[in-house]
Amino acid sequence: MITRTRTTPSTLDQCAAKSGVFTVQAPLFDNVQVGGAAITFERNAEIFGEGENADYVYKVLSGSVRAYKVLSDGRRQVTAFYLPGDVFGIESELEHSISAEAIDRTAILVARRSSVFSIADSDSEVARHLWSATAEELRRSQNHALLLIKTAKERIAAFLLDMAARLAGKGFVELPMSRQDIADYLGLTIETVSRTLTQLSEGSTIQLLASRRIVLRNPSRLNELNA
Protein backbone atom coordinates (compact mmCIF):
# COMPACT_ATOMS: atom_id res chain seq x y z
CA MET A 1 0.00 0.00 0.00
CA ILE A 2 0.89 3.66 -0.11
CA THR A 3 2.35 4.39 -3.51
CA ARG A 4 0.25 7.48 -3.94
CA THR A 5 1.38 9.90 -6.61
CA ARG A 6 1.71 13.46 -5.44
CA THR A 7 1.52 16.03 -8.19
CA THR A 8 2.70 19.58 -8.47
CA PRO A 9 -0.17 21.68 -7.14
CA SER A 10 -1.00 24.61 -9.35
CA THR A 11 -2.89 27.02 -7.18
CA LEU A 12 -6.14 28.30 -8.51
CA ASP A 13 -5.26 31.88 -7.86
CA GLN A 14 -2.43 31.70 -10.36
CA CYS A 15 -4.76 30.31 -12.98
CA ALA A 16 -7.47 32.75 -12.15
CA ALA A 17 -5.06 35.62 -12.39
CA LYS A 18 -4.09 34.53 -15.88
CA SER A 19 -7.53 33.91 -17.16
CA GLY A 20 -9.32 37.22 -17.40
CA VAL A 21 -10.95 36.83 -14.01
CA PHE A 22 -14.63 36.15 -13.60
CA THR A 23 -16.17 38.44 -16.13
CA VAL A 24 -17.89 35.69 -18.10
CA GLN A 25 -21.55 35.12 -17.30
CA ALA A 26 -22.49 31.45 -17.31
CA PRO A 27 -25.00 29.12 -15.64
CA LEU A 28 -23.62 27.63 -12.45
CA PHE A 29 -26.50 26.43 -10.34
CA ASP A 30 -29.16 25.24 -12.71
CA ASN A 31 -30.42 28.36 -14.37
CA VAL A 32 -29.19 30.85 -11.83
CA GLN A 33 -26.63 33.19 -13.27
CA VAL A 34 -23.45 33.91 -11.38
CA GLY A 35 -20.07 35.21 -12.50
CA GLY A 36 -17.54 32.59 -13.56
CA ALA A 37 -14.45 31.84 -15.61
CA ALA A 38 -13.50 28.65 -17.39
CA ILE A 39 -10.14 27.15 -16.44
CA THR A 40 -8.43 24.04 -17.70
CA PHE A 41 -6.63 21.69 -15.32
CA GLU A 42 -4.11 19.14 -16.50
CA ARG A 43 -4.22 15.47 -15.55
CA ASN A 44 -3.65 15.04 -11.78
CA ALA A 45 -3.50 18.79 -11.18
CA GLU A 46 -4.77 19.87 -7.78
CA ILE A 47 -7.88 22.04 -7.90
CA PHE A 48 -7.96 22.70 -4.18
CA GLY A 49 -6.58 21.04 -1.08
CA GLU A 50 -8.04 20.15 2.29
CA GLY A 51 -7.58 23.05 4.66
CA GLU A 52 -7.28 25.68 1.93
CA ASN A 53 -9.67 28.59 1.86
CA ALA A 54 -12.86 27.77 0.04
CA ASP A 55 -12.93 30.99 -1.99
CA TYR A 56 -14.47 29.50 -5.09
CA VAL A 57 -17.15 27.10 -6.21
CA TYR A 58 -16.74 24.90 -9.25
CA LYS A 59 -18.62 23.24 -12.05
CA VAL A 60 -17.22 20.57 -14.35
CA LEU A 61 -17.56 21.47 -18.04
CA SER A 62 -15.60 18.56 -19.45
CA GLY A 63 -13.27 15.92 -18.03
CA SER A 64 -13.59 14.56 -14.51
CA VAL A 65 -12.59 15.24 -10.94
CA ARG A 66 -11.89 13.16 -7.86
CA ALA A 67 -12.48 14.50 -4.35
CA TYR A 68 -10.67 12.78 -1.52
CA LYS A 69 -9.35 12.76 2.01
CA VAL A 70 -6.09 11.19 3.13
CA LEU A 71 -5.16 9.61 6.44
CA SER A 72 -1.81 10.33 8.03
CA ASP A 73 -0.35 7.04 6.81
CA GLY A 74 -1.30 7.71 3.20
CA ARG A 75 -4.48 5.70 2.92
CA ARG A 76 -6.79 7.63 0.69
CA GLN A 77 -10.58 7.75 0.62
CA VAL A 78 -12.05 9.09 -2.60
CA THR A 79 -15.31 10.68 -1.47
CA ALA A 80 -16.75 11.45 -4.89
CA PHE A 81 -16.19 11.64 -8.62
CA TYR A 82 -17.47 14.72 -10.40
CA LEU A 83 -18.43 14.55 -14.05
CA PRO A 84 -19.52 17.19 -16.58
CA GLY A 85 -22.44 19.18 -15.19
CA ASP A 86 -21.60 18.45 -11.55
CA VAL A 87 -21.06 21.32 -9.11
CA PHE A 88 -18.53 20.86 -6.31
CA GLY A 89 -16.40 22.67 -3.77
CA ILE A 90 -19.30 24.38 -2.03
CA GLU A 91 -18.50 24.84 1.66
CA SER A 92 -20.39 26.56 4.43
CA GLU A 93 -17.19 26.84 6.46
CA LEU A 94 -14.19 28.91 5.38
CA GLU A 95 -11.96 25.96 4.59
CA HIS A 96 -12.31 22.99 2.30
CA SER A 97 -12.79 19.74 4.20
CA ILE A 98 -11.62 17.67 1.27
CA SER A 99 -9.17 17.92 -1.62
CA ALA A 100 -9.95 17.84 -5.33
CA GLU A 101 -7.86 16.92 -8.36
CA ALA A 102 -8.50 16.69 -12.07
CA ILE A 103 -8.48 13.04 -13.14
CA ASP A 104 -7.73 13.87 -16.75
CA ARG A 105 -7.53 17.18 -18.61
CA THR A 106 -10.56 18.97 -17.24
CA ALA A 107 -12.32 22.21 -18.02
CA ILE A 108 -13.92 23.82 -15.00
CA LEU A 109 -16.11 26.81 -14.48
CA VAL A 110 -15.11 28.79 -11.42
CA ALA A 111 -17.13 31.35 -9.50
CA ARG A 112 -16.19 33.45 -6.52
CA ARG A 113 -17.70 32.17 -3.33
CA SER A 114 -18.34 35.71 -2.17
CA SER A 115 -20.36 36.50 -5.30
CA VAL A 116 -22.52 33.45 -4.86
CA PHE A 117 -23.02 34.21 -1.18
CA SER A 118 -23.99 37.81 -1.64
CA ILE A 119 -26.50 36.82 -4.28
CA ALA A 120 -27.88 34.14 -1.96
CA ASP A 121 -28.30 36.68 0.82
CA SER A 122 -30.77 38.71 -1.19
CA ASP A 123 -32.27 35.96 -3.33
CA SER A 124 -33.84 33.13 -1.34
CA GLU A 125 -34.15 31.16 -4.57
CA VAL A 126 -30.38 31.03 -4.93
CA ALA A 127 -30.00 30.29 -1.24
CA ARG A 128 -32.31 27.33 -1.68
CA HIS A 129 -30.25 26.09 -4.62
CA LEU A 130 -27.08 26.36 -2.59
CA TRP A 131 -28.65 24.38 0.19
CA SER A 132 -30.16 21.67 -1.96
CA ALA A 133 -26.81 21.18 -3.67
CA THR A 134 -25.28 20.49 -0.26
CA ALA A 135 -28.19 18.26 0.71
CA GLU A 136 -27.72 16.27 -2.48
CA GLU A 137 -24.04 15.82 -1.63
CA LEU A 138 -25.09 14.60 1.78
CA ARG A 139 -27.35 11.99 0.26
CA ARG A 140 -24.58 10.82 -2.01
CA SER A 141 -22.19 10.64 0.91
CA GLN A 142 -24.63 8.58 2.95
CA ASN A 143 -25.17 6.19 0.08
CA HIS A 144 -21.43 6.02 -0.32
CA ALA A 145 -21.10 4.97 3.31
CA LEU A 146 -23.75 2.34 2.62
CA LEU A 147 -21.54 1.04 -0.19
CA LEU A 148 -18.63 0.57 2.16
CA ILE A 149 -20.38 -2.09 4.22
CA LYS A 150 -21.07 -4.30 1.21
CA THR A 151 -19.00 -7.10 -0.30
CA ALA A 152 -16.45 -6.37 -3.00
CA LYS A 153 -18.71 -7.69 -5.75
CA GLU A 154 -21.61 -5.57 -4.56
CA ARG A 155 -19.49 -2.45 -4.39
CA ILE A 156 -18.20 -2.95 -7.91
CA ALA A 157 -21.71 -3.61 -9.19
CA ALA A 158 -23.02 -0.44 -7.59
CA PHE A 159 -20.11 1.54 -8.92
CA LEU A 160 -20.59 0.30 -12.47
CA LEU A 161 -24.31 1.04 -12.43
CA ASP A 162 -23.71 4.51 -11.04
CA MET A 163 -21.09 5.28 -13.65
CA ALA A 164 -23.20 3.87 -16.45
CA ALA A 165 -26.09 6.07 -15.40
CA ARG A 166 -23.92 9.16 -15.22
CA LEU A 167 -21.69 8.62 -18.25
CA ALA A 168 -24.38 7.26 -20.57
CA GLY A 169 -22.00 6.39 -23.40
CA LYS A 170 -22.64 4.66 -26.67
CA GLY A 171 -23.09 1.01 -25.70
CA PHE A 172 -20.23 1.00 -23.25
CA VAL A 173 -18.94 2.88 -20.22
CA GLU A 174 -15.68 4.76 -20.62
CA LEU A 175 -14.19 5.19 -17.17
CA PRO A 176 -11.94 8.21 -16.76
CA MET A 177 -10.34 6.99 -13.53
CA SER A 178 -7.67 4.44 -12.72
CA ARG A 179 -8.12 1.22 -10.77
CA GLN A 180 -6.43 2.94 -7.86
CA ASP A 181 -9.06 5.69 -7.91
CA ILE A 182 -11.85 3.12 -8.04
CA ALA A 183 -10.23 1.10 -5.25
CA ASP A 184 -9.92 4.17 -3.03
CA TYR A 185 -13.50 5.11 -3.75
CA LEU A 186 -14.81 1.66 -2.90
CA GLY A 187 -12.52 1.01 0.05
CA LEU A 188 -10.80 -1.90 -1.67
CA THR A 189 -7.38 -2.60 -3.16
CA ILE A 190 -6.63 -2.39 -6.87
CA GLU A 191 -6.09 -6.13 -6.93
CA THR A 192 -9.54 -6.82 -5.53
CA VAL A 193 -11.11 -4.39 -7.99
CA SER A 194 -9.31 -6.06 -10.85
CA ARG A 195 -10.13 -9.57 -9.74
CA THR A 196 -13.79 -8.72 -9.22
CA LEU A 197 -14.08 -7.17 -12.67
CA THR A 198 -12.46 -10.25 -14.17
CA GLN A 199 -14.91 -12.41 -12.26
CA LEU A 200 -17.91 -10.41 -13.51
CA SER A 201 -16.47 -10.64 -16.98
CA GLU A 202 -16.07 -14.43 -16.76
CA GLY A 203 -19.73 -14.69 -15.75
CA SER A 204 -20.45 -12.47 -18.78
CA THR A 205 -22.23 -9.94 -16.59
CA ILE A 206 -19.91 -7.38 -18.10
CA GLN A 207 -17.42 -7.30 -20.93
CA LEU A 208 -14.03 -5.62 -20.75
CA LEU A 209 -13.32 -4.04 -24.12
CA ALA A 210 -10.33 -2.33 -22.56
CA SER A 211 -9.42 -1.89 -18.93
CA ARG A 212 -11.39 1.35 -18.77
CA ARG A 213 -13.97 0.54 -21.40
CA ILE A 214 -16.72 -1.69 -20.13
CA VAL A 215 -19.95 -3.05 -21.57
CA LEU A 216 -22.70 -3.90 -19.09
CA ARG A 217 -23.96 -7.09 -20.69
CA ASN A 218 -26.39 -7.86 -17.91
CA PRO A 219 -27.32 -4.75 -15.93
CA SER A 220 -30.16 -6.49 -14.11
CA ARG A 221 -27.73 -9.00 -12.67
CA LEU A 222 -25.66 -6.07 -11.44
CA ASN A 223 -28.80 -4.68 -9.91
CA GLU A 224 -29.44 -7.88 -8.01
CA LEU A 225 -25.91 -7.70 -6.66
CA ASN A 226 -26.71 -4.18 -5.59
CA ALA A 227 -28.53 -5.68 -2.56
Add this chain to the structure above:
Amino acid sequence: MITRTRTTPSTLDQCAAKSGVFTVQAPLFDNVQVGGAAITFERNAEIFGEGENADYVYKVLSGSVRAYKVLSDGRRQVTAFYLPGDVFGIESELEHSISAEAIDRTAILVARRSSVFSIADSDSEVARHLWSATAEELRRSQNHALLLIKTAKERIAAFLLDMAARLAGKGFVELPMSRQDIADYLGLTIETVSRTLTQLSEGSTIQLLASRRIVLRNPSRLNELNA
Protein backbone atom coordinates in the same frame (compact mmCIF):
# COMPACT_ATOMS: atom_id res chain seq x y z
CA MET B 1 -26.51 -11.85 10.89
CA ILE B 2 -29.92 -10.29 10.44
CA THR B 3 -31.74 -10.53 13.73
CA ARG B 4 -32.85 -6.94 13.61
CA THR B 5 -35.64 -6.01 15.96
CA ARG B 6 -38.53 -4.21 14.35
CA THR B 7 -40.57 -2.12 16.69
CA THR B 8 -44.06 -0.77 16.51
CA PRO B 9 -43.79 2.58 14.76
CA SER B 10 -45.70 5.33 16.47
CA THR B 11 -46.25 7.99 13.88
CA LEU B 12 -45.29 11.48 14.77
CA ASP B 13 -48.57 12.91 13.65
CA GLN B 14 -50.39 11.03 16.38
CA CYS B 15 -48.05 12.38 18.99
CA ALA B 16 -48.13 15.85 17.58
CA ALA B 17 -51.90 15.84 17.56
CA LYS B 18 -51.98 15.00 21.25
CA SER B 19 -49.40 17.49 22.32
CA GLY B 20 -50.84 20.94 21.78
CA VAL B 21 -49.20 21.37 18.42
CA PHE B 22 -46.33 23.74 17.93
CA THR B 23 -47.33 26.72 19.96
CA VAL B 24 -44.28 26.61 22.20
CA GLN B 25 -41.47 28.93 21.26
CA ALA B 26 -38.06 27.38 21.79
CA PRO B 27 -34.56 27.59 20.32
CA LEU B 28 -34.06 25.06 17.53
CA PHE B 29 -31.21 26.28 15.39
CA ASP B 30 -28.76 27.94 17.72
CA ASN B 31 -30.50 31.09 18.84
CA VAL B 32 -33.02 31.37 16.08
CA GLN B 33 -36.55 31.02 17.36
CA VAL B 34 -38.98 28.74 15.62
CA GLY B 35 -42.16 27.04 16.77
CA GLY B 36 -41.80 23.64 18.39
CA ALA B 37 -43.27 21.07 20.73
CA ALA B 38 -41.53 18.58 23.00
CA ILE B 39 -42.39 14.94 22.49
CA THR B 40 -41.11 11.86 24.29
CA PHE B 41 -40.25 8.69 22.40
CA GLU B 42 -39.91 5.33 24.10
CA ARG B 43 -36.92 3.04 23.67
CA ASN B 44 -36.69 1.83 20.04
CA ALA B 45 -39.67 3.91 18.93
CA GLU B 46 -39.50 5.09 15.34
CA ILE B 47 -39.25 8.85 14.93
CA PHE B 48 -39.47 8.80 11.17
CA GLY B 49 -38.83 6.26 8.43
CA GLU B 50 -37.01 6.38 5.13
CA GLY B 51 -39.40 7.48 2.43
CA GLU B 52 -41.81 9.21 4.79
CA ASN B 53 -42.62 12.86 4.28
CA ALA B 54 -40.11 15.12 5.98
CA ASP B 55 -42.68 17.41 7.51
CA TYR B 56 -40.76 18.15 10.68
CA VAL B 57 -37.30 18.91 11.94
CA TYR B 58 -36.04 17.66 15.28
CA LYS B 59 -33.75 18.51 18.15
CA VAL B 60 -32.70 16.10 20.88
CA LEU B 61 -33.42 17.44 24.36
CA SER B 62 -32.47 14.32 26.31
CA GLY B 63 -31.79 10.71 25.42
CA SER B 64 -30.29 9.62 22.13
CA VAL B 65 -31.22 8.78 18.57
CA ARG B 66 -29.84 6.52 15.86
CA ALA B 67 -30.27 7.31 12.17
CA TYR B 68 -29.88 4.45 9.73
CA LYS B 69 -30.45 2.92 6.34
CA VAL B 70 -31.18 -0.74 5.66
CA LEU B 71 -30.30 -2.87 2.67
CA SER B 72 -32.85 -5.25 1.20
CA ASP B 73 -31.28 -8.24 2.95
CA GLY B 74 -31.45 -6.59 6.37
CA ARG B 75 -27.90 -5.31 6.74
CA ARG B 76 -28.15 -2.02 8.53
CA GLN B 77 -25.88 0.98 8.34
CA VAL B 78 -26.21 3.41 11.22
CA THR B 79 -25.36 6.77 9.67
CA ALA B 80 -25.27 8.84 12.83
CA PHE B 81 -26.02 9.04 16.52
CA TYR B 82 -27.73 12.17 17.77
CA LEU B 83 -27.25 13.34 21.34
CA PRO B 84 -28.79 16.16 23.39
CA GLY B 85 -28.42 19.44 21.54
CA ASP B 86 -28.14 17.84 18.10
CA VAL B 87 -30.55 18.82 15.35
CA PHE B 88 -31.59 16.19 12.82
CA GLY B 89 -34.14 15.28 10.19
CA ILE B 90 -33.57 18.34 8.03
CA GLU B 91 -34.19 17.50 4.40
CA SER B 92 -34.18 19.62 1.30
CA GLU B 93 -36.25 17.03 -0.53
CA LEU B 94 -39.80 16.10 0.44
CA GLU B 95 -38.94 12.66 1.79
CA HIS B 96 -36.55 11.45 4.44
CA SER B 97 -33.61 9.55 2.97
CA ILE B 98 -32.92 7.78 6.24
CA SER B 99 -34.84 6.43 9.22
CA ALA B 100 -34.50 7.52 12.85
CA GLU B 101 -35.30 5.75 16.12
CA ALA B 102 -34.98 6.63 19.76
CA ILE B 103 -32.22 4.53 21.34
CA ASP B 104 -33.58 4.97 24.85
CA ARG B 105 -36.40 7.09 26.23
CA THR B 106 -35.80 10.35 24.41
CA ALA B 107 -37.29 13.83 24.60
CA ILE B 108 -37.34 15.62 21.29
CA LEU B 109 -38.27 19.10 20.22
CA VAL B 110 -40.22 19.10 16.99
CA ALA B 111 -40.84 21.96 14.60
CA ARG B 112 -42.85 22.12 11.43
CA ARG B 113 -40.71 22.06 8.35
CA SER B 114 -43.00 24.54 6.67
CA SER B 115 -42.56 27.03 9.51
CA VAL B 116 -38.81 26.81 9.34
CA PHE B 117 -38.85 27.14 5.57
CA SER B 118 -41.08 30.14 5.47
CA ILE B 119 -38.91 31.88 8.03
CA ALA B 120 -35.83 30.99 6.00
CA ASP B 121 -37.36 32.48 2.88
CA SER B 122 -37.53 35.91 4.40
CA ASP B 123 -34.60 35.72 6.80
CA SER B 124 -31.28 34.94 5.12
CA GLU B 125 -29.77 34.40 8.56
CA VAL B 126 -32.03 31.44 9.19
CA ALA B 127 -31.47 30.19 5.66
CA ARG B 128 -27.75 30.24 6.36
CA HIS B 129 -28.25 28.28 9.58
CA LEU B 130 -30.31 25.70 7.77
CA TRP B 131 -27.61 25.32 5.17
CA SER B 132 -24.69 25.13 7.56
CA ALA B 133 -26.50 22.47 9.57
CA THR B 134 -26.70 20.38 6.42
CA ALA B 135 -23.08 21.15 5.57
CA GLU B 136 -22.05 20.00 9.02
CA GLU B 137 -23.93 16.75 8.50
CA LEU B 138 -22.10 16.34 5.24
CA ARG B 139 -18.75 16.71 6.94
CA ARG B 140 -19.72 14.17 9.54
CA SER B 141 -20.87 11.79 6.85
CA GLN B 142 -17.61 12.15 4.95
CA ASN B 143 -15.61 11.52 8.09
CA HIS B 144 -17.83 8.54 8.75
CA ALA B 145 -16.96 7.14 5.33
CA LEU B 146 -13.32 7.71 6.20
CA LEU B 147 -13.87 5.58 9.31
CA LEU B 148 -15.15 2.71 7.24
CA ILE B 149 -11.87 2.17 5.44
CA LYS B 150 -9.92 1.77 8.68
CA THR B 151 -9.13 -1.36 10.69
CA ALA B 152 -11.45 -2.55 13.44
CA LYS B 153 -9.18 -1.22 16.18
CA GLU B 154 -8.95 2.18 14.53
CA ARG B 155 -12.70 2.42 14.08
CA ILE B 156 -13.33 1.59 17.71
CA ALA B 157 -10.72 4.10 18.83
CA ALA B 158 -12.26 6.85 16.72
CA PHE B 159 -15.71 5.96 17.96
CA LEU B 160 -14.69 6.07 21.62
CA LEU B 161 -12.94 9.42 21.21
CA ASP B 162 -15.93 10.88 19.41
CA MET B 163 -18.34 9.66 22.06
CA ALA B 164 -16.10 10.85 24.88
CA ALA B 165 -15.96 14.30 23.33
CA ARG B 166 -19.70 14.46 22.87
CA LEU B 167 -20.86 12.81 26.08
CA ALA B 168 -18.30 14.40 28.40
CA GLY B 169 -19.29 12.43 31.47
CA LYS B 170 -17.75 12.29 34.90
CA GLY B 171 -14.57 10.30 34.40
CA PHE B 172 -16.18 7.72 32.18
CA VAL B 173 -18.25 7.43 29.03
CA GLU B 174 -21.78 6.11 29.39
CA LEU B 175 -22.81 4.74 26.02
CA PRO B 176 -26.54 4.76 25.35
CA MET B 177 -26.37 2.33 22.43
CA SER B 178 -26.00 -1.43 22.18
CA ARG B 179 -23.07 -3.32 20.67
CA GLN B 180 -25.28 -3.98 17.65
CA ASP B 181 -25.78 -0.25 17.15
CA ILE B 182 -22.04 0.36 17.44
CA ALA B 183 -21.28 -2.50 15.08
CA ASP B 184 -23.73 -1.21 12.48
CA TYR B 185 -22.28 2.27 12.81
CA LEU B 186 -18.72 1.07 12.35
CA GLY B 187 -19.44 -1.54 9.70
CA LEU B 188 -18.36 -4.42 11.95
CA THR B 189 -20.05 -7.31 13.78
CA ILE B 190 -20.91 -7.24 17.46
CA GLU B 191 -18.33 -9.96 18.03
CA THR B 192 -15.56 -7.87 16.51
CA VAL B 193 -16.66 -4.82 18.50
CA SER B 194 -16.67 -6.85 21.68
CA ARG B 195 -13.32 -8.50 21.00
CA THR B 196 -11.68 -5.19 20.13
CA LEU B 197 -12.95 -3.55 23.29
CA THR B 198 -11.65 -6.48 25.31
CA GLN B 199 -8.32 -6.14 23.55
CA LEU B 200 -8.08 -2.42 24.31
CA SER B 201 -9.04 -3.20 27.86
CA GLU B 202 -6.31 -5.85 28.19
CA GLY B 203 -3.76 -3.30 26.98
CA SER B 204 -5.22 -0.96 29.62
CA THR B 205 -5.96 1.66 26.99
CA ILE B 206 -9.50 1.62 28.28
CA GLN B 207 -11.32 0.13 31.24
CA LEU B 208 -14.72 -1.51 31.08
CA LEU B 209 -16.62 -0.62 34.23
CA ALA B 210 -19.72 -2.13 32.68
CA SER B 211 -20.40 -3.09 29.09
CA ARG B 212 -21.67 0.40 28.33
CA ARG B 213 -19.61 2.29 30.87
CA ILE B 214 -16.06 2.89 29.72
CA VAL B 215 -13.09 4.78 31.11
CA LEU B 216 -10.56 6.07 28.59
CA ARG B 217 -7.37 5.30 30.52
CA ASN B 218 -5.07 6.36 27.72
CA PRO B 219 -6.78 8.71 25.27
CA SER B 220 -3.53 9.60 23.50
CA ARG B 221 -3.00 5.97 22.60
CA LEU B 222 -6.48 5.97 21.15
CA ASN B 223 -5.51 9.07 19.22
CA GLU B 224 -2.49 7.34 17.73
CA LEU B 225 -4.75 4.52 16.63
CA ASN B 226 -6.93 7.13 15.03
CA ALA B 227 -4.42 7.24 12.13
Add this chain to the structure above:
DNA sequence: CGGGGTCTTGAATATCGTCAATCGGCGTGG
Protein backbone atom coordinates in the same frame (compact mmCIF):
# COMPACT_ATOMS: atom_id res chain seq x y z
C1' DC C 1 11.01 -1.35 -30.72
C1' DG C 2 11.58 -0.22 -26.02
C1' DG C 3 10.11 1.48 -21.50
C1' DG C 4 7.09 3.11 -17.87
C1' DG C 5 2.94 3.04 -15.92
C1' DT C 6 -1.26 0.49 -15.42
C1' DC C 7 -3.51 -3.60 -14.94
C1' DT C 8 -3.94 -8.54 -14.18
C1' DT C 9 -2.93 -12.89 -12.05
C1' DG C 10 -1.13 -16.07 -8.49
C1' DA C 11 0.02 -17.83 -3.86
C1' DA C 12 0.19 -17.11 0.96
C1' DT C 13 -1.51 -14.52 4.85
C1' DA C 14 -4.39 -11.83 7.93
C1' DT C 15 -8.32 -9.84 9.44
C1' DC C 16 -12.79 -10.05 10.20
C1' DG C 17 -17.13 -12.82 9.93
C1' DT C 18 -19.79 -16.94 11.16
C1' DC C 19 -21.48 -20.30 14.15
C1' DA C 20 -21.99 -21.78 18.64
C1' DA C 21 -21.59 -21.95 23.51
C1' DT C 22 -21.34 -19.47 27.78
C1' DC C 23 -21.46 -15.66 30.78
C1' DG C 24 -23.63 -11.91 33.25
C1' DG C 25 -26.85 -8.49 34.60
C1' DC C 26 -31.63 -7.59 35.58
C1' DG C 27 -36.39 -7.96 36.25
C1' DT C 28 -40.10 -11.08 37.37
C1' DG C 29 -42.38 -14.32 39.94
C1' DG C 30 -42.56 -18.07 43.05
Add this chain to the structure above:
DNA sequence: CCACGCCGATTGACGATATTCAAGACCCCG
Protein backbone atom coordinates in the same frame (compact mmCIF):
# COMPACT_ATOMS: atom_id res chain seq x y z
C1' DC D 1 -35.08 -13.61 49.09
C1' DC D 2 -33.63 -16.53 45.79
C1' DA D 3 -34.43 -18.90 41.38
C1' DC D 4 -35.49 -18.62 36.90
C1' DG D 5 -35.43 -16.79 32.36
C1' DC D 6 -34.39 -13.37 29.10
C1' DC D 7 -31.51 -10.35 26.56
C1' DG D 8 -27.21 -8.47 25.71
C1' DA D 9 -22.35 -9.22 25.76
C1' DT D 10 -18.28 -12.08 25.68
C1' DT D 11 -15.38 -15.78 24.21
C1' DG D 12 -13.74 -19.64 21.31
C1' DA D 13 -12.95 -22.38 17.12
C1' DC D 14 -13.24 -22.27 12.45
C1' DG D 15 -13.78 -20.38 7.85
C1' DA D 16 -14.24 -16.96 4.17
C1' DT D 17 -13.19 -12.82 2.03
C1' DA D 18 -10.12 -9.36 1.04
C1' DT D 19 -5.11 -7.93 1.58
C1' DT D 20 -0.35 -8.47 0.88
C1' DC D 21 3.57 -9.58 -1.67
C1' DA D 22 5.30 -10.82 -5.95
C1' DA D 23 5.58 -11.65 -10.80
C1' DG D 24 4.23 -10.96 -15.26
C1' DA D 25 1.11 -9.02 -19.06
C1' DC D 26 -0.73 -5.26 -21.52
C1' DC D 27 -0.79 -0.84 -23.62
C1' DC D 28 0.17 3.61 -24.90
C1' DC D 29 3.69 6.98 -26.25
C1' DG D 30 7.98 8.22 -27.32
